[in-house]
Amino acid sequence: MTDLSFVALACGLIIGLGAIGACIGIAIMGGKYLEASARQPELMNTLQTKMFLLAGLIDAAFLIGVGIAMLFAFANPFVG
Numbered sequence: 001m002t003d004l005s006f007v008a009l010a011c012g013l014i015i016g017l018g019a020i021g022a023c024i025g026i027a028i029m030g031g032k033y034l035e036a037s038a039r040q041p042e043l044m045n046t047l048q049t050k051m052f053l054l055a056g057l058i059d060a061a062f063l064i065g066v067g068i069a070m071l072f073a074f075a076n077p078f079v080g
Helices: 003-039 042-075
Strands: none
Touching: 003 042
């Protein structure tokens, strides 16, 4: 296998594992939000604001991984 195939494999792993991690993180957070809002409905607006903030941060971490993968795919610093 060539260096380019390893780069393609690494990019696929970065994006794939990042997507899986973001999906699991948002799913767990959404479940905990529903639990908390069922226990204390008066805090639903405050919890919803915090949930959307955390969802944005989780997605931002995934998009940073996508950006790094695109860096390796198009401007690979390891290929001489």
